[in-house]
Amino acid sequence: MNAAAFAAFAPFTLLGVVTIAVMLLIAVRRNHHLAALSTIAGLLLCCIALPLAAPAAPIAVTPLFVVDGSVIFYAGLVLGSALVVAILSYAYLGGPEQGPREEYYLLLLTATLGAALLPASVHFASFFLGLETLSISLLGLIAYASPREESAEAGIKYLILGGASSAFLLFGMALIYADLGTMSFTQIGVLTRAGNPHDLFRLVGTAMILTGVGFKLSLVPFHMWTPDIYEGAPAPVTAFIAVVSKIAVFSVILRYFILADGQAGASLRAGLSMIAILSMLGGNLLALMQNNVKRLLAYSSIAHLGYLLVAFLAGGALGNEAAAYYLAAYAVTSLGAFGIVAQLSTPGAGRDADRMEDYHGLFRTRPFLAGSLALMLLSLAGLPPTMGFIGKFYLVASGVGAGLFWPVAALVLGSVIGIYYYLRVLVAMAMPVPAARSAAPPATAPLFGNVVIGVLLALLLMLGTYPAPAIALIRLTAGAVAG
Amino acid sequence: MNAMFAIAAGIAVLATVMMITRPSAVHALLYLTVSLLAVAMVFFVLGAPFAAALEVIIYAGAIMVLFVFVVMMLNIGGEAEALENDWLKPAAWIGPSVLALLLGLELGTLAARGGLARSAATVIGPQAVGIALTGPYMLAVEIASFLLLAAVVAAFHLGRAVMRGV
Amino acid sequence: MTAIPLDQGLGLAAALFALGLAGVLVRRNLLFMLMSLEVMLNAAGVAFVVAGARWAAADGQIMFILVLTFAASEVSVGLALILLMHRRNSTLDADASYHLRG
């Protein structure tokens, strides 16, 4: 590990340093504001530091990591999203509430560290470690002790299912290692392409890895935990799971398949197509009549990951670009949507504002949040002038370009079903204010939370109408992932 | 076929079967420890003494102690065992067992059909492992420390919540 | 120190893995499920060590160590969660509480 590699790896090192610093700070003095602000400042610093690492890229940092354009893009997305989640969490936890809140930020930082390392991973060891650092931290965050009953239940579910899926992932890695004798993505790719007598091991291994990854990405049929955990976790944590962990895991599996597996084998491709189609249709169907907004968004995220698989299956430059743009669009939109849910909720209330009735009359009582949520939902539905529209266009383009007939058909069908439930939420917000709530004094959320939502909204509209800069950035960074 | 390996593997599998079928938590824990020790034996046979040692110290030692501690704390008695027996009706276990059997068959077939070469009969001692850990896997160690940090923080936080009775 | 055929090593790992899965699926007690999870992780570790033995490389054992780390973390957090759950619901039945559904 030479100086150049060290410099390139600096943003990640910085994140580790920030984590330790915050831990020490908490050790010295427990103060919610201090912990939160130092976390936010630290994440901001990392975000700033990331582009500074660009001149050194691409560079290998030990056999475990690499820093290249794609890492800068995806890690940037992870760090930026984490920053937004941190601010939203500060707003969410800021209310009068008993109990210590400082560990929350520490876990947020370790989770972010694990997630940020995933895009840079080019080795099973780093892949696994990043993933598990993320998972264990999330376990703490999901079950984060609060008066909310569901937290513990959600935590248990994540514990058992996550553990099982990790075991599958590890066993798969072990099979591939047993077969090829290496755990480096690049080496695996070289050996695979050179022709391998025991390809079966690699295929079964990949299938088991896909099980683990499919779980994290909540793809059908590994999706069943998703709504329960999204509902049970505190709203900002839900945003984190929905956005940060998805981006991180998707980026690493994208790299794995590009570097190590080229075309993943015809049979597994068929399996992946099936997973994509099932996710698109299943996710949307599950969301159809859902009356809990967090669950609805959870099912919708299942479908969106299915959409994303279309770009993944399409591959090639266009597929990578489409995936990158779509992930960015998905990040902005989902952060916005869950952020608004968080802005409407307080942990002291016993549950988050996630029932459909909580949204009745929102256009009247909280016009800004309602309007923003409306635009976020339109983006999820893929309507202009939002990023979601461009993103969906990109996906269909990649799918059509690669001639993926069935996945594209499922995408179209899924989108049509999707429109229905997104608009249901819109309709709910347009309903009259329930009598019970109209008497209560108007609730307010911290201003900075709304500012974050406003920034996301601006991004959503700006990159939705003029996506050229974003595409240019993607070409510059994530497009370089090609093996 | 190495007899040592065969015996150790047989014990491991048998003990595991016992573990997942015992109604008593303490019994199950004991069987699990036996299984782990047998696996340590396998590691030793395979020429991985360092892994064998860790298996004994950390798995059979530390982790099992944690379990025992929790079992003691929860004070699970005969009533719970009766309940466990009740839950272990064939209707409850046939379906899942079939699933597990399927998976086992798939992986077993794979291992049998794979026809991979024999393992190199060399011992990879603690020194070799240590060199690798401080070399290419240096960052892995660092990250593992963060993993442990996260686990400690999470466990601490949740444990405190238990103590506070939230 | 004789060479062990790889298929037997992996066969053991596969058997342990399947048994662990069976345990997770069959048992309703959260404590047993957690134990079974440990079996599954341990099986993966066995597979790594077996593979490492084939290639006469330290990577297998290192992966085993990392798995061990993870298993320890998982158990510590998991047990804390189980305690929390028991404190709240006075049961370890995994099927006892499922408010989150639908």
Add this chain to the structure above:
Amino acid sequence: MHELLWLVPTLPLLGSVILMLGAGRLSTRAEAAAGALSVGFAAVIAFTIAGGFLLNPPAGAAYEQTLWRWFDVGGLSVTIGLRLDPLSLVMMLVITGVGFLIHLFATEFMEGEEGYGRFFAYLNLFVAAMLLLVLGDNFLTLYTGWEGVGLCSYLLIGFWWRDPANGLAARKAFIVTRIGDTALLIGLLLIASRLGTLNIAGAMHNAAQSWPAGSPLATLAAFLLLGGAVGKSAQLPLQTWLPDAMAGPTPVSALIHAATMVTAGVYLIARTHALFLLAPAAQYTVGGIGAATLLLAGFSALAQNDIKRILAYSTMSQIGYMFLALGVGAWGAAMFHLLTHAFFKALLFLSAGAVTMRLHHEQDIYKMGGLARRLPVAFWSFLIGSAALAALPLVTAGFYSKEAILSGAWADGSSGRVLWAAGVFGAFITGLYIFRAVFIAFFGEAHTEVSGRYGWRVILPLSVLSVLSVLGGLIELPPALGHVTLLSNLLAPVLPASKEAASVAPLLVASLAGLLGIGLAAVLYWRPARPPAETPLWRFWHAAAGFDWLYDRLLVRPVLWAAREGADDVIDSVYDAIAWTARTLHEHVRRTQNGRVRFYTAGLAIGSISLIAIAMIR
């Protein structure tokens, strides 16, 4: 003076627009003035132009005035232009002249009615549209007028809108004629695409050039135009609307449903006679339809008790004569009868109106009786009109025009003789049914009170029309009776000469038939004025041979049924089914989200096992 031709249709249109815009703001006097005078001025101009035309005929016997280019698309150029030739001249004079008289009558007749101004707005609009119909130099302008008069007919039949029955009658009239109109429109499409122009003269010229006699296209085109004519002129099989159209005010019946609009079909066929000459089959059909209609309508008239319905069937029957004339190539005779019919039928309707306006709108002849002494003006007018209708020999206009038709039929070979026989029989029935009405309504005991007196606006039109009904026939006399050919001479440039019977015998027979009918009526209806017994035969003819019943069962009910049953849109239920499927699927898949962690793990395991299986099976 020719240059003012455009004013002839424009003045009534202007009157109509003024009345519409001024609705609710003008006094009754002003509305009456605007309504009647706009047509009056148009009539003055029309007669002046006619004078000039007759004294100094333009080259080619036609005067054309192009107003503006309507459209010019894809090689099809259509102008809005007027063409005045002898044929349209006759029509123009009838429309403006008789039209003015009826307007005048209506100003008094309609006094005190709600919507007085609206009535004249519609009526003026009708005159404008009718003038456009006859003056238009191309088919599309003609069609515009054609539809325009249909609309006004609809509006005026339903003038008393509070009674739903009137609305039903109005809609029936419009829709039934529109069936014919659609045939006409398809005919226009055929002409425009095959002959390349919609100019009537040009199309006729091209037709003669490009279609040989009897060619299928010519026949098809002629039949399609005939469809339009049949609808508008209430001939078989589209005749059913006319009796119901009597729901409108009586001046409307006089103007639209007797004198002008219903004869538009005759005008159309006369106008396009060149085409019909190329299509003998179509022309035979015209004659056959005419003969069948005149008999059917005659029998039906015999079984009516409502004076206006009697007149309506009579109109149908008389137009049947005109069709018969067209069918046998007696073009001039058809136009002659059209002219005289306009006089005497307007007279009949107006006098019937004059009767009913004094009888509180009682229209049942069996509730009248003995009116001859109490309403002498109405009686004498009706009597003169009836005499003309029954073709009382020598002294009525109707006699001469009917003789011209029968003479033409007699001369038209063997098939013509059959038509002649039908016509003669029809003449007998005509005398019978109209004098049945005269005797029952005007003689015998009085059944109803009479009130009020007539003003000059009623008496003047009745007088003028009476004079015309008597003397109007003198412009054209058969060879046996002086051989005057004023009308034929006038029409000679536009219509081929009709054949005439050489002998006097058929003339005598026909005259006798009419007299016989009158005589029989006198025998049967002079004294006992009891309503007829409702025998099946009577009911059959009362219902005009059951066409309404038939159409109701065959067309109206199925359509109504389909509209009612289909109102919820069966196609939508397909989409509903799709939505239902999605919801049902949702209900099923959401059951998998049962919240049990072991079930979820099983899902994970199944997924993984399947993936591994997929990987292993290659």
Add this chain to the structure above:
Amino acid sequence: MNMLLILLLLIPAIGGVLAWLSGARHPDWPRWIAIFALAADLLLTLPLIGRAVMPGQSAWITSIDLPWIPQLGISFELNLDGLSLVLILLTIVLGLVSVVISWSEITERVGLFHANLLWATTGVIGVFLALDLFLFFFFWELMLVPMYFLIALWGHEHRFYAAIKFVIFTQGSSLLMLVAILALVFIHQRATGQLTFDYLALLGTKMSAATAFWLMLGFFIAFAVKLPAVPFHTWLPDAHTEAPTAGSVLLAGVLLKTGAYGLLRFVVPLFPAAAHEFAPVAMTLGVAGILYGALLAFGQNDMKRMIAYSSVSHMGFVLLGVFAWNTLALQGVVVQMLAHGVSTGALFILVGALQERIHTRDMRLMGGLWGAMPRLSGFGMIFAIASLGLPGLGNFIGEFLILLGSFRASVPFTVIASLGLVAGAAYALLLVQRAFHGRTAAQPGSAKPYDLTARHIAVMGGLVLAIIGLGVYPQPVFDQVAPGLAALQHEGTPPGNTPMEGQP
């Protein structure tokens, strides 16, 4: 000159934002802003009238091409020809009408209402201008959203159902179009190595007949849903019925036209051979629409629903005309679109006014309205008559030319289609009978109904003049669109076929 097209889009878009923001101050502000914005747009377009027929002018009157997403070959390309111009004029005028007639109807969230109205107008104008296929699709989707809000927020009883149905139908079909667009673009890229969404570049792309057919179908379904053609029409009765008056006016008057425009501009020129082969099917659908729409219109009790089904019938003529694909039929299609926009828009305004007065649209509860509201009834009569295709009013010109054109393409279709004229008479007169004529029914509204106000009379008077103008002197419209249509016709005629022109 080039900025003009951008301004045409920007003015209503920004006007919408201003209207929204100003709504909080005073409810009249958004109204005036909307009027001002639309009037400014109208003023901008006026100088363009007549330029299409200037000598030496190509079919495109003016255009602008800015880089937008250069990486994907997408540019901000707006082009205006006579066809677009005429439709844009219709859009703006009906937009103005919508603002005026909503003055008293819309009293809640006035700002947002007018913002949505202006944004919908923006989207529609964009659809008529865009020549980059992606830009077209962008605007195509863009107009959906404000329209959804117009229906869902200000509509009647079942507004949510109707709005969602509207969106799902249009969205589902337009995704098919997106797939087709992309497939076309990639085929073109494979053939030429150039990635572009430029319509003019994609014209004449070579592909196999089967491919062309499927792509054509993708486009066709999107436009057929919007048009709407049977059997994709069922969203329309619901949407029209539940929308507020202004929404119905915009939907019927303008939005449906985007479907016809798409057929004209894209389906046939991009896939001439496939469209030619498909013509019998499309014409069958057109004829089916004419008759089916008329039959269902006849069966309705809800006045708005009846008018909505009459739209289905009228748009059947448009479909028939487009696939007859000769000058007469196409010119007829244009006039039919304009006339339908005016006459149906006017009818919806009248129903809206009626509902404001007697609080029902159910014709069973009406009857004899002529007595209380002669002006409203008179206007209703005029537009009912226009919609049954009386000569002298605009609809007749459209229907006649379409029939004449399609007569050359297919006699049987034309004959069946012309039965629609009879059916049209049946439902239009039934409407007049049930609402305005007959016995005066007991009105559910407690207040005594009052006749049209001066504002409505002015609007309706203007629309009457427009429909008469179209009926008696449509030539200026023909002249405006002729060069554009000629160019389209040239593109849309498959090689080997000679364009069907005027004379036989």
